Amino acid sequence: xxxxxxxxxxxLILTVPAFFACKKTDHTSEVIVTERPTPSITIKPIQSxxxxxxxxxxxxxxxxxxxxxxxxxxxxxxINFAVDGGLYAEMVKNRSxxxxxxxxxxxxxxxSVDEGLDCNVIDGxxxxxxxxxxNPHYLNIRNTTSSELQINNSGFLDGMTITEGATYxxxxxxxSKEGISSVHILLKDESGYIYASATIPEITDEFHKYExxxxxxxxxxxxxxxxxxxxFGKGSVDTDMISLFPQDTYKGRPNGLRKDLxxxxxxxxxxxxxxxxxxxxxxxxxxNSYSWKDSIGNGLPFEINGTVTYxxxxxxxxxxxxxxxxxxxxxxxxxxTYGLGFYEYFLLCxxxxxxxxxxxxxxxxxxxxxxxxxxxPADALPVDSEEFYxxxxxxxxxxxxxxxxxxxxxxxxxxxxxHKDPFKLKFIGIGNEQWGTVYFERYEQFVKAFEKAxxxxxxxxxxxxxxVANGPASTxxxxxxxxxxxxxxxxxxxxxxxxxxxxxxxxxxNRYDSYDRNSVPVFLGEYAAKxxxxxxxxxxxxxxxxxxxxxxxxxxxxYAPLFGNSISYQWNPDLIWFKSGVVWKSVxxxxxxxxxxxxxxxVIPSSLTSxxxxxxxxxxxVNEIAVAKSLYQVCGLDENNDIIxxxxxxxxxxxxxxxxxxxxxxxxxxxxxxxxESLSDMNTVVNPTLIxxxxxxxxASKDFxxxxxxxxxxxxxxxxx
Ligand code: AHR
Numbered sequence: 001x002x003x004x005x006x007x008x009x010x011x012l013i014l015t016v017p018a019f020f021a022c023k024k025t026d027h028t029s030e031v032i033v034t035e036r037p038t039p040s041i042t043i044k045p046i047q048s049x050x051x052x053x054x055x056x057x058x059x060x061x062x063x064x065x066x067x068x069x070x071x072x073x074x075x076x077x078x079i080n081f082a083v084d085g086g087l088y089a090e091m092v093k094n095r096s097x098x099x100x101x102x103x104x105x106x107x108x109x110x111x112s113v114d115e116g117l118d119c120n121v122i123d124g125x126x127x128x129x130x131x132x133x134x135n136p137h138y139l140n141i142r143n144t145t146s147s148e149l150q151i152n153n154s155g156f157l158d159g160m161t162i163t164e165g166a167t168y169x170x171x172x173x174x175x176s177k178e179g180i181s182s183v184h185i186l187l188k189d190e191s192g193y194i195y196a197s198a199t200i201p202e203i204t205d206e207f208h209k210y211e212x213x214x215x216x217x218x219x220x221x222x223x224x225x226x227x228x229x230x231x232f233g234k235g236s237v238d239t240d241m242i243s244l245f246p247q248d249t250y251k252g253r254p255n256g257l258r259k260d261l262x263x264x265x266x267x268x269x270x271x272x273x274x275x276x277x278x279x280x281x282x283x284x285x286x287x288n289s290y291s292w293k294d295s296i297g298n299g300l301p302f303e304i305n306g307t308v309t310y311x312x313x314x315x316x317x318x319x320x321x322x323x324x325x326x327x328x329x330x331x332x333x334x335x336x337t338y339g340l341g342f343y344e345y346f347l348l349c350x351x352x353x354x355x356x357x358x359x360x361x362x363x364x365x366x367x368x369x370x371x372x373x374x375x376x377p378a379d380a381l382p383v384d385s386e387e388f389y390x391x392x393x394x395x396x397x398x399x400x401x402x403x404x405x406x407x408x409x410x411x412x413x414x415x416x417x418x419h420k421d422p423f424k425l426k427f428i429g430i431g432n433e434q435w436g437t438v439y440f441e442r443y444e445q446f447v448k449a450f451e452k453a454x455x456x457x458x459x460x461x462x463x464x465x466x467x468v469a470n471g472p473a474s475t476x477x478x479x480x481x482x483x484x485x486x487x488x489x490x491x492x493x494x495x496x497x498x499x500x501x502x503x504x505x506x507x508x509x510n511r512y513d514s515y516d517r518n519s520v521p522v523f524l525g526e527y528a529a530k531x532x533x534x535x536x537x538x539x540x541x542x543x544x545x546x547x548x549x550x551x552x553x554x555x556x557x558x559y560a561p562l563f564g565n566s567i568s569y570q571w572n573p574d575l576i577w578f579k580s581g582v583v584w585k586s587v588x589x590x591x592x593x594x595x596x597x598x599x600x601x602x603v604i605p606s607s608l609t610s611x612x613x614x615x616x617x618x619x620x621x622v623n624e625i626a627v628a629k630s631l632y633q634v635c636g637l638d639e640n641n642d643i644i645x646x647x648x649x650x651x652x653x654x655x656x657x658x659x660x661x662x663x664x665x666x667x668x669x670x671x672x673x674x675x676x677e678s679l680s681d682m683n684t685v686v687n688p689t690l691i692x693x694x695x696x697x698x699x700a701s702k703d704f705x706x707x708x709x710x711x712x713x714x715x716x717x718x719x720x721x
Pocket of ligand 1: 280560
């Protein structure tokens with residue numbers, strides 16, 4: 001052992017637990033190289049005296065192959081109150097009095113009204129007295145007493161959290177024909193303690209948007225029952241779009257995102273963002289499917305205090321979210337305000353540095369949830385109908401919205417909304433998780449329309465690639481059959497989805513090894529090993545070594561779902577858990593983070609040799625399987641030529657490995673580990689950091705050993721310069 005590596009070794013054993021060791025060995029031997037396309041772990045017999053550890057990993061850092069530069073991204077759907085009541089920072093629930101039959105209290109859901117105060121929700125459709133036709137209901141308040149009386153909104157789910165010194169932006173539309181003596185805005189808790197207050201100046205007789213800021217004098221957690229109070233003096237007033245936002249949103253954007261949750265996304269370094277679903281794109285019926293045009297107010301011009309605007313949140317109609325219960329009035333009704341609409345999704349992509357991957361409805365509702373509701377084959381518009389063609393037109397218009405200039409209808413709306421430059425847009429998903437003739441005949445109409453658009457307006461459409469759905473299961477190959485039949489022009493990417501137990505992921509590491517390299521690349525749009533415990537996270541990590549090894553054909557991969565609000569959710573597990581004012585990250589999150597922040601540019605050939613298989617050649621087949629079930633790995637180079645080794649030890653014992661990198665000069669390497677004592681361990685609100693990555697620095701050389709802890713994902717980053 002030379003002096004430098006001895007120092008490294010000493011530094012390491014002083015800084016890490018005893019199970020963790022790294023030392024240089026003196027063995028040298030012929031390098032065994034696996035070449036593309038044999039991306040699976042290979043176990044080849046070599047001379048047993050070559051190494052004394054459980055395994056020998058030999059690496060050929062010279063003969064790598066390029067993999068996708070978009071590999072690890074995110075899928076964001078408004079499920080589990082991920083968006084309204086989650087990432088979207090609006091603190092007021094039912095701000096526009098549009099909630100309906102899914103909500104207890106219907107249009108007044110979320111609001112409490114003092115006794116003696118006369119409050120009525122008015123349907124402005126009847127006499128056009130609304131702020132605009134997309135937002136027809138408003139609240140009329142009449143105080144005939146001489147006392148000040150109030151209405152109050154306590155926010156989504158578990159309520160509001162406020163922070164001392166933080167500023168909150170209140171806005172609301174008010175109109176008073178008969179006059180009102182005063183309107184005050186308060187942040188107050190159940191005990192009556194006032195954290196901030198402001199006064200609305202004189203109210204005009206036409207709807208006017210009023211804005212005031214409130215600075216909290218003290219912090220309050222949601223358990224104190226903090227709410228927004230509007231206190232009225234004598235008189236009568238109409239009000240709508242009552243909103244409260246923290247000033248400190250992600251990137252300081254108005255109408256922005258909860259900073260803690262958005263930062264959790266940023267820290268995943270996502271290369272792409274798939275949005276807005278998932279089943280919400282499809283709807284149970286087409287009626288409650290996500291409409292991107294609704295999410296930007298449908299191009300309705302809207303005058304705010306004398307200025308004509310487009311896309312303002314006040315013009316975005318409310319929609320039911322299919323993850324809500326359509327059949328009963330709930331305390332936690334699930335609506336989509338579209339406050340985080342397509343404009344904000346594209347901004348988020350820019351802020352995260354991610355490729356936007358919007359998914360649009362294919363003129364067909366959800367074949368699983370929708371079929372349950374309306375019967376097979378869900379809610380499908382006739383292919384030759386005008387209504388169906390409108391869905392195609394909407395997809396075509398989406399490109400214009402992103403890339404068109406001020407001479408185009410939808411491009412002009414984007415510009416009026418404040419984004420002069422085009423939004424990036426290369427991929428559009430047509431439908432989600434669908435299959436069968438009912439889907440493909442509709443998908444094919446989209447393909448035709450985009451081909452035509454590309455001929456007519458190549459500047460907008462020629463680079464757009466459509467993503468075809470492939471059904472909801474790991475065994476589905478609906479889209480692949482079509483591609484075999486019609487060729488690779490059929491789609492730009494195939495969207496595969498599967499939610500399977502950990503054992504499935506471990507036995508399917510090689511799923512993509514046999515995929516045809518000349519066919520359409522894969523978009524693994526949704527996957528998860530069905531738990532937030534360490535066992536599932538390790539299985540996902542092991543599987544991701546297979547994804548990365550096949551990163552030449554698997555172009556994008558995203559875990560699903562992304563967010564879970566612990567107060568009310570429809571899907572568990574989720575990557576990031578939260579409630580009001582609190583966020584905690586699952587161990588699955590840290591797996592995603594370790595892979596995405598250490599992604600390779602090139603995968604480099606490697607060969608893993610097991611001592612066990614050498615010692616027991618007669619049963620080597622069996623042993624190879626046993627060995628492969630303990631340790632999974634992939635090796636790569638990043639853009640700086642750093643060698644990145646990813647190991648996943650799913651066994652309950654540490655694994656000792658000799659790592660052989662010919663020609664490597666002694667260098668400082670970083671090892672990051674993610675592990676815990678038991679497979680059932682998980683991060684929770686009570687113990688949010690039970691399992692988090694730990695980093696140490698070591699000396700790596702051309703031939704060194706490393707003990708991979710039990711139940712561990714371990715990343716070695718080895719600079720070569
Ligand atoms: O990720 C949750 C749901 O799973 C998605 O909405 C859907 O695509 C899939 O069935």
